[in-house]
Amino acid sequence: MKTIKNIIYTLVAVLVLASCGNTSSKKKDSKSGALSGNAAEKVYVAPGEHDEYYAFVSGGFSGQLAVYGLPSARLFKVIPVFSVDAEKAYGFNEETKPMLNTSYGFVPWDDSHHPDISQTNGELDGRWVFINGNNTPRIARISLSTFETEEIIEVPNSAGNHSSSFVTENTEYVVAGTRFSVPIPQKDMPISEYKSNFKGALSFISVDQETGHMGIKFQLIMPGFDYDLSHPGRGKSHGWFFFTTYNTEEANSLLEVNASQNDKDYIAAVNWKKIEEYVNNGGGKKMPAKYAHNVYSDETHTATSTMMNEVLVVDPTEVPGAVYFLPTPKSPHGCDVDPSGEYIVGNGKLSADLTVHSFTRMQEAIEGKKFAGEAYGIPILNYEDVVAGVVKQPGLGPLHTEFDDKGNAYTTFFISSEVVKWKLGTWEVIDRKPTYYSVGHLMIPGGNSRKPTGKYLVAMNKITKDRYLPTGPELTQSAQLYDISGDKMELLSDFPTVGEPHYAAGCPADLIKDRSAKIFKLDENKHKYAATSESEAKVVREGNVVHIYMTMIRSHFAPDNIEGVQVGDKVYFHVTNLEQDFDVPHGISMIGANTSELLIMPGQTETFVWEPKQEGVWPFYCTDFCSALHQEMQGYVRVSAKGSSVPISYTLDGDPTDAE
Amino acid sequence: MKLSKIIMIVGAALLLALFVLPLWNITLEAPQYPEPIGMNIHINKIADANPNDIQNINLMNHYVGMKDIPTDMLEFKIFPVVIGTMALLGIIIGIVGKHKLFLLWFIVMSLFGTAGMYDFYKWEYNYGHNLKETAAIKFTNDDGTPMAYQPPLIGTKTILNFVAHSYPRSGAIALFGGMGLSLVAFFVGMKEAKKE
Numbered sequence: 001m002k003t004i005k006n007i008i009y010t011l012v013a014v015l016v017l018a019s020c021g022n023t024s025s026k027k028k029d030s031k032s033g034a035l036s037g038n039a040a041e042k043v044y045v046a047p048g049e050h051d052e053y054y055a056f057v058s059g060g061f062s063g064q065l066a067v068y069g070l071p072s073a074r075l076f077k078v079i080p081v082f083s084v085d086a087e088k089a090y091g092f093n094e095e096t097k098p099m100l101n102t103s104y105g106f107v108p109w110d111d112s113h114h115p116d117i118s119q120t121n122g123e124l125d126g127r128w129v130f131i132n133g134n135n136t137p138r139i140a141r142i143s144l145s146t147f148e149t150e151e152i153i154e155v156p157n158s159a160g161n162h163s164s165s166f167v168t169e170n171t172e173y174v175v176a177g178t179r180f181s182v183p184i185p186q187k188d189m190p191i192s193e194y195k196s197n198f199k200g201a202l203s204f205i206s207v208d209q210e211t212g213h214m215g216i217k218f219q220l221i222m223p224g225f226d227y228d229l230s231h232p233g234r235g236k237s238h239g240w241f242f243f244t245t246y247n248t249e250e251a252n253s254l255l256e257v258n259a260s261q262n263d264k265d266y267i268a269a270v271n272w273k274k275i276e277e278y279v280n281n282g283g284g285k286k287m288p289a290k291y292a293h294n295v296y297s298d299e300t301h302t303a304t305s306t307m308m309n310e311v312l313v314v315d316p317t318e319v320p321g322a323v324y325f326l327p328t329p330k331s332p333h334g335c336d337v338d339p340s341g342e343y344i345v346g347n348g349k350l351s352a353d354l355t356v357h358s359f360t361r362m363q364e365a366i367e368g369k370k371f372a373g374e375a376y377g378i379p380i381l382n383y384e385d386v387v388a389g390v391v392k393q394p395g396l397g398p399l400h401t402e403f404d405d406k407g408n409a410y411t412t413f414f415i416s417s418e419v420v421k422w423k424l425g426t427w428e429v430i431d432r433k434p435t436y437y438s439v440g441h442l443m444i445p446g447g448n449s450r451k452p453t454g455k456y457l458v459a460m461n462k463i464t465k466d467r468y469l470p471t472g473p474e475l476t477q478s479a480q481l482y483d484i485s486g487d488k489m490e491l492l493s494d495f496p497t498v499g500e501p502h503y504a505a506g507c508p509a510d511l512i513k514d515r516s517a518k519i520f521k522l523d524e525n526k527h528k529y530a531a532t533s534e535s536e537a538k539v540v541r542e543g544n545v546v547h548i549y550m551t552m553i554r555s556h557f558a559p560d561n562i563e564g565v566q567v568g569d570k571v572y573f574h575v576t577n578l579e580q581d582f583d584v585p586h587g588i589s590m591i592g593a594n595t596s597e598l599l600i601m602p603g604q605t606e607t608f609v610w611e612p613k614q615e616g617v618w619p620f621y622c623t624d625f626c627s628a629l630h631q632e633m634q635g636y637v638r639v640s641a642k643g644s645s646v647p648i649s650y651t652l653d654g655d656p657t658d659a660e
Numbered sequence: 661m662k663l664s665k666i667i668m669i670v671g672a673a674l675l676l677a678l679f680v681l682p683l684w685n686i687t688l689e690a691p692q693y694p695e696p697i698g699m700n701i702h703i704n705k706i707a708d709a710n711p712n713d714i715q716n717i718n719l720m721n722h723y724v725g726m727k728d729i730p731t732d733m734l735e736f737k738i739f740p741v742v743i744g745t746m747a748l749l750g751i752i753i754g755i756v757g758k759h760k761l762f763l764l765w766f767i768v769m770s771l772f773g774t775a776g777m778y779d780f781y782k783w784e785y786n787y788g789h790n791l792k793e794t795a796a797i798k799f800t801n802d803d804g805t806p807m808a809y810q811p812p813l814i815g816t817k818t819i820l821n822f823v824a825h826s827y828p829r830s831g832a833i834a835l836f837g838g839m840g841l842s843l844v845a846f847f848v849g850m851k852e853a854k855k856e
Binding site for chain 2: 519553554579580581627628629
């Protein structure tokens with residue numbers, strides 16, 4: 001009898017264990033919440049239908065910006081910004097090479113981090129996206145009409161251009177804050193003398209409201225901390241800009257320890273309106289600084305690079321009331337301002353809590369001159385006087401907070417791999433959802449504006465182990481889409497991304513799609529070497545340089561046979577696409593050319609250089625499948641020996657023509 | 661002034677709208693043209709329905725050997741003169757006010773209209789049949805004859821991957837309206853004559 005009892009006990013125990021096993025496996029299944037409920041339906045965009053939102057996701061170390069649709073997470077385009085891109089000849093053709101020019105020469109790569117969409121009255125206006133290049137400090141402006149990079153400005157006195165590129169309420173300024181402090185101006189000095197000798201530059205780049213053209217209005221030369229992220233004030237705090245700092249210890253070695261000693265670092269609150277006024281009244285001083293300003297024109301289809309040689313710098317101590325430090329625990333990363341402009345959230349990544357400052361309390365503290373002290377002449381406010389509330393132990397490693405339209409905030413936690421939803425004002429945690437895994441930044445379309453949309457949230461993750469088919473040691477980078485329209489967040493889908501999905505900006509599709517360019521008007525083409533009709537096609541020799549003015553249309557090149565080119569010549573193919581129909585680009589490439597093909601939009605002219613090394617007859621062809629007769633879209637260049645007597649000649653419409 | 665006279669003058673003057681408004685429109689729909697491409701036919705020119713449509717129609721048509729849509733035609737010189745003269749004549753007749761002349765004007769105008777339609781048909785026939793020998797793509801009918809790409813005179817027709825619509829436009833409505841008014845003017849004029 002006892003044995004039977006024992007057997008029964010054992011059986012019960014086994015069953016309990018087994019059911020435990022079941023529970024845990026169920027738990028694992030619930031990870032892929034997309035399979036439960038109607039998540040799949042919610043991200044399904046039927047063939048031919050459009051997504052509701054655009055998402056602009058930075059490519060991190062790819063140096064690019066990717067355009068996705070939400071909720072489908074379909075990838076539409078990768079816009080080359082700081083890196084050469086063979087797909088579009090960006091940085092390879094003569095027209096865009098100047099875009100990647102810097103004071104260090106041609107730098108065809110960067111680390112692109114934080115896109116931000118232009119605003120008017122604190123609301124997204126869909127004119128431009130700005131994005132920063134970290135490594136060789138640069139800010140780029142991308143047109144949301146052409147989805148092409150139109151302008152890149154280098155930022156001198158800066159290093160690790162990280163707290164960028166966020167825009168003020170009316171796109172008056174794009175900021176470029178330095179992550180690394182450096183000697184200003186640069187000089188040869190011992191690194192150990194970092195403290196008080198190194199400085200951090202916060203650059204305010206003005207934006208022309210008509211053309212979008214950027215110019216560095218002033219640089220604020222700040223103490224030698226690390227400036228991490230930033231956000232503009234809005235509404236009542238419009239006119240201020242907030243920057244998180246770390247390494248207020250001013251350590252220069254083993255920062256993981258030495259920059260994590262202070263219990264509190266700062267959020268630097270900058271009254272840029274005050275500094276603007278000071279500068280407009282002749283304040284600040286000009287200092288020599290070499291930086292490139294590169295502008296692309298849609299009329300000449302060509303970029304120009306201008307080397308600038310001075311910049312206006314401002315010492316913050318000379319503008320009383322312009323800059324204050326708000327103590328914030330502990331090495332804050334994200335610096336986020338809520339839609340009302342009242343709350344400034346410091347995401348102290350080494351802190352157990354989330355600190356929220358009040359703009360109103362900050363103003364009161366300033367008026368009451370309640371200072372806890374100063375750092376390099378900049379007043380430090382009392383933590384207790386400025387803090388609005390604390391979200392107690394919401395997770396581990398808070399990184400970045402965005403907001404919805406219902407007074408809620410959403411924060412990513414890198415260490416505990418989750419998104420936490422909490423309420424502004426009450427500071428209570430409402431909901432939390434796991435992310436897979438090590439989430440960095442998050443994005444809610446319109447999240448950095450006075451009018452967030454509150455329907456979707458995108459989390460961007462660093463590690464994707466077990467989420468996708470493996471692809472060798474490197475797995476795809478990934479983002480996750482959550483539905484935030486209800487009380488509880490719901491994970492809808494995972495999607496792979498290009499490069500590192502470092503940060504993103506999003507907006508309703510209706511804001512942009514109807515203003516998207518369809519063609520470039522041929523009669524507005526002012527490219528120096530454009531041939532806007534086949535009758536203008538020609539070949540011209542100038543010494544050992546040969547200019548080919550070529551046109552392309554379905555389905556031929558003009559000219560298509562060219563003779564009289566010699567070994568050692570520098571042959572420029574200036575190719576104009578005569579099409580005037582939406583989405584009909586043509587490509588061209590030449591055997592032995594050292595750059596990529598050209599991909600030329602309707603009405604556009606692009607140029608590539610070919611330096612023939614061998615005698616012979618060499619083909620070129622269209623690289624973009626353009627029509628039923630695409631395969632026939634080809635031609636030849638005859639290359640003779642250097643000094644040959646073969647004259648330049650070519651065929652137009654099949655008829656031979658001699659060059660003048 | 662008599663009512664018939666006013667109607668006749670207004671009717672004849674309506675013809676002048678043709679110097680501004682398109683007479684006819686041909687629109688081509690195809691899967692790769694979710695926004696259809698088309699051309700508006702005026703008495704003195706053929707114009708894009710949307711920017712660059714004619715260039716794009718020519719590009720599509722060249723595969724099967726169709727010639728470019730003409731920019732210069734004899735009709736563009738004749739039609740404005742005919743319409744201008746008829747409008748002027750109609751107004752003069754209206755002022756003179758003899759209702760029998762109204763009918764005569766209507767008949768002459770109808771003859772011109774018929775001739776115009778016939779001329780349009782002939783042009784379409786040539787445009788659709790007179791293909792280049794060197795066409796890249798040659799389609800044949802079931803009986804082996806070369807396929808023609810003639811758009812319909814009026815109505816809708818499927819031509820390979822295109823659906824072609826050919827319909828009158830606002831100018832034609834003004835024209836037909838004007839002609840109709842001249843007929844009305846005739847009957848009103850008749851009544852007025854009887855009363856007297």
